Amino acid sequence: MTSEPRPGHHSEITLRVNGKPHTLRVDHRRVLLDLLREDLDLTGSKKGCDHGQCGACTVLVDGRRLNSCLLLAVTLDGSEITTVEGLGGDGEEPHPLQRAFLDRDAFQCGYCTPGQLCSAVGMLAEAAAGHPSHVTGPETPAGPPVPLDRTEIRERMSGNLCRCGAYPRIVDAIEDVI
Amino acid sequence: MTGTTGTTGAALGAPAERREGRQKVTGAARYAAEYTLPGRAHAWPVPAAVARGRVTAVDTAAALALPGVLAVLTPEDAPRLADPEDATLAVLQGPGVPHRGWCVALAVAETPEAARAAARAVRVTYDTAPHDAAFTEHHRDGYAPQEAGGQPGRVEHGDPRAAFAGADVRVDVTYRVPPLHNHPMEPHASTAHWDGDRLTVYTSSQGGTTVRSTLAQLFRLPEEHVTVVAEHVGGGFGSKGTPRPDVVLAAMAARHTGRPVTLAYARRHLPTVVGHRAPTVQRLRLGAGHDGRLTALLHETTSPTSRVKEFVEYAAVVSRVMYAAPNLLSAHRVVPLDVPTPSWMRAPGEAPGMYALESALDELADVLGLDPVELRARNEPAEEPGSGKPFSSRHVVDCLREGARRFGWEDRDPRPGVRREGSWLLGTGVAAATYPVQAAPSTAGAQALPDGTFVVRINAADIGTGARTVLAQVAADALGVPLDRVRTEVGRSDLPPAPLAGGSSGTASWGWAVHEACAELASRLAAHTGPLPAEGIETRADTTGKADADSPWARHAFGAHFAEVAVDTVTGEIRARRLLGVYAAGRILNARTARSQFTGAMIMGLGMALTEGSTLDPAFGDFPEADLASYHVPVHADVPDVEAHWIDEDDPHLNPMGSKGIGEIGIVGTAAAVGNAVHHATGIRFRELPLTPDRILAGLLSES
Numbered sequence: 001m002t003s004e005p006r007p008g009h010h011s012e013i014t015l016r017v018n019g020k021p022h023t024l025r026v027d028h029r030r031v032l033l034d035l036l037r038e039d040l041d042l043t044g045s046k047k048g049c050d051h052g053q054c055g056a057c058t059v060l061v062d063g064r065r066l067n068s069c070l071l072l073a074v075t076l077d078g079s080e081i082t083t084v085e086g087l088g089g090d091g092e093e094p095h096p097l098q099r100a101f102l103d104r105d106a107f108q109c110g111y112c113t114p115g116q117l118c119s120a121v122g123m124l125a126e127a128a129a130g131h132p133s134h135v136t137g138p139e140t141p142a143g144p145p146v147p148l149d150r151t152e153i154r155e156r157m158s159g160n161l162c163r164c165g166a167y168p169r170i171v172d173a174i175e176d177v178i
Numbered sequence: 179m180t181g182t183t184g185t186t187g188a189a190l191g192a193p194a195e196r197r198e199g200r201q202k203v204t205g206a207a208r209y210a211a212e213y214t215l216p217g218r219a220h221a222w223p224v225p226a227a228v229a230r231g232r233v234t235a236v237d238t239a240a241a242l243a244l245p246g247v248l249a250v251l252t253p254e255d256a257p258r259l260a261d262p263e264d265a266t267l268a269v270l271q272g273p274g275v276p277h278r279g280w281c282v283a284l285a286v287a288e289t290p291e292a293a294r295a296a297a298r299a300v301r302v303t304y305d306t307a308p309h310d311a312a313f314t315e316h317h318r319d320g321y322a323p324q325e326a327g328g329q330p331g332r333v334e335h336g337d338p339r340a341a342f343a344g345a346d347v348r349v350d351v352t353y354r355v356p357p358l359h360n361h362p363m364e365p366h367a368s369t370a371h372w373d374g375d376r377l378t379v380y381t382s383s384q385g386g387t388t389v390r391s392t393l394a395q396l397f398r399l400p401e402e403h404v405t406v407v408a409e410h411v412g413g414g415f416g417s418k419g420t421p422r423p424d425v426v427l428a429a430m431a432a433r434h435t436g437r438p439v440t441l442a443y444a445r446r447h448l449p450t451v452v453g454h455r456a457p458t459v460q461r462l463r464l465g466a467g468h469d470g471r472l473t474a475l476l477h478e479t480t481s482p483t484s485r486v487k488e489f490v491e492y493a494a495v496v497s498r499v500m501y502a503a504p505n506l507l508s509a510h511r512v513v514p515l516d517v518p519t520p521s522w523m524r525a526p527g528e529a530p531g532m533y534a535l536e537s538a539l540d541e542l543a544d545v546l547g548l549d550p551v552e553l554r555a556r557n558e559p560a561e562e563p564g565s566g567k568p569f570s571s572r573h574v575v576d577c578l579r580e581g582a583r584r585f586g587w588e589d590r591d592p593r594p595g596v597r598r599e600g601s602w603l604l605g606t607g608v609a610a611a612t613y614p615v616q617a618a619p620s621t622a623g624a625q626a627l628p629d630g631t632f633v634v635r636i637n638a639a640d641i642g643t644g645a646r647t648v649l650a651q652v653a654a655d656a657l658g659v660p661l662d663r664v665r666t667e668v669g670r671s672d673l674p675p676a677p678l679a680g681g682s683s684g685t686a687s688w689g690w691a692v693h694e695a696c697a698e699l700a701s702r703l704a705a706h707t708g709p710l711p712a713e714g715i716e717t718r719a720d721t722t723g724k725a726d727a728d729s730p731w732a733r734h735a736f737g738a739h740f741a742e743v744a745v746d747t748v749t750g751e752i753r754a755r756r757l758l759g760v761y762a763a764g765r766i767l768n769a770r771t772a773r774s775q776f777t778g779a780m781i782m783g784l785g786m787a788l789t790e791g792s793t794l795d796p797a798f799g800d801f802p803e804a805d806l807a808s809y810h811v812p813v814h815a816d817v818p819d820v821e822a823h824w825i826d827e828d829d830p831h832l833n834p835m836g837s838k839g840i841g842e843i844g845i846v847g848t849a850a851a852v853g854n855a856v857h858h859a860t861g862i863r864f865r866e867l868p869l870t871p872d873r874i875l876a877g878l879l880s881e882s
Binding site for chain 2: 027029030034037038041042043044045046047048049050051053054056083084085087088094098101102105107108109110111112113114117150153154155157158159160161162163164165166167168169170171
């Protein structure tokens, strides 16, 4: 039992979430996903497995896509978090990718959708920054943006499960915004 | 919105956008665990750590000493419930442990972290009894059930054994499907809140009306004291078709603590408490003449059930529908074991049954040297083989021929194992699909408002099918008004009662009542003169006696699946390259959402074929594959381009919309098409799912 965090331990942290600062006293056991859902009532980020296996909780942390269920909130002091609620910014209009998901019927039950959207935004940034994937050809030059075909999109989005099987439509939607 | 929304009479069939779509893509849609009521507490179950026995003591002291812990409910002190009809809901009512994972205590705390820590700190002592969780086909406790999926457990015509023995050509094969898990992306969850003797639950359910009647019965309340809200449901695939322990436990915990309580199952809890597809061992014996016409068809299936209640995976029922065989046997056996209770998973019966039947038919085509599409065409029945009823419509051969044309089947070289691409072997396969047309009585309300808009109210569940959208389309056409003037309210038990989203029957059942309410409203409006009163005009319909009336017709949707696979001879990995489905499912009511359901189910069928497999562990009595890292649902990279098409079918014997259910048929036959393609690629028959690299490689090595 000694290796476990002692119950009742809390620390104060400050996060910016969707552009707004929040200072909170967090239980050391609390993960970012539960902080968003329980403390901030931002329930768009979903709990599908609480295990880093399904991607439904994907958010952007300092611009990178991460599974928020695997991040202890206390380690994130000073971080900038973007959730599905913040993708569209302050405006009325949704993010182009959100619009593309609607146009392509890229979801059914909607539970994986926030994670797919945040993951796709992060993925597009990774490709733009020249990050290779498992299917990127060895001849692809390092540095410039990696062109994304459907195989690349599928590979890079494979951390986000969808049990309704909307995968082909999600790839369509992502292609629409490239 | 599409261009058709401004015109009348054109709503049905239009590819209207999902009405709740904007909420889903912005994160505004709330699911059951996301009702953050003031003072809400969290519950965490303690699953039984033995496969059979009795709880002799529950030591809660250490748990209750932890900060933030409110209560620990045990079989000793939990609120007493009335005896449930569904025995899986009799949680914390006694010391008995019928299977590993059964709830033996429930921790309730201020936060999810505290509840989880408390559950871990609960010390349960058991009196362990010997258990039997070893499923075998010839288990001595096996018996023939009276019923299988609401039909007779056994149907026999002619003299199937003698006909098989005397057939020119015989195939006698056994196919195995492992336990499979529904794993909707939203784990089962409920938030419960009491106000005096009135109970409100927000729950993840395919059928809120049944949740309400079940809770009323269990907690001895009048039904009108129970409100069930299931506005958004993160998938179910059958596992949310009946109330699950989460909603009962949350209500008990809320009553016990006087606080709103959320119980959100952890992913790893699900396999033991929300049902699963029971494994099947299916023996198929096909006897045919040299012309390919079946003379005998024997389909016998055995599956385990739990000792809590009987559930029969009715896999042999499909053989009563598909092919003309004068001598027919379709029979089920079940083996009760000390294991979690199986239940519905997308196309229960049909999905595993058609995997076996359509694989065996491919084997017969192979023996006969006959094209598998042609073999199926030669065995078209004049009426439904099991019942003798005429089909209301049956276009399975049209689906096969249309699919063959689109897929490029004509150019196929039937020889197996001859197409190489480096280390890969390539193959294509086909299988037919079928799913029954079902509908249940429903009520619905329709209201015309003075501003010229309309509201349709019905306690339908939108589990991702787009129920709100398609019901608005049904209403708009029945009213003869543009789609954008109709609003739908679903997912609350204070709306007119309606049956569940299950058995591919939701749209038929609900749409029927919506159509009737709207047709009545249209005639009332036609007779009305002057402006509408402030409260508008309201009608209500009840399809009891119509939707459940006996039909002289055999009513089923049909389809055809085609698959192309590549098999890596070095690693044994199979990659699906193409999947194509063609369906004959009556009138398609929304082209956009229908396509998503078809292709989504095909993808689940791809998982069934290649990656999804669980194990009933004989030592522990549960499933080792209890998370998504060990139970592999398809991911983006597994899924190639998937096409779904349909042929127009005008069937007047269904319902006012002329529709057949479409939620399940996509999974039926997909695994067989993939398996048949693997045979075409490798020349080897693999008769046990899933077709994982270890099995394929072993097969390839033993062949060479």
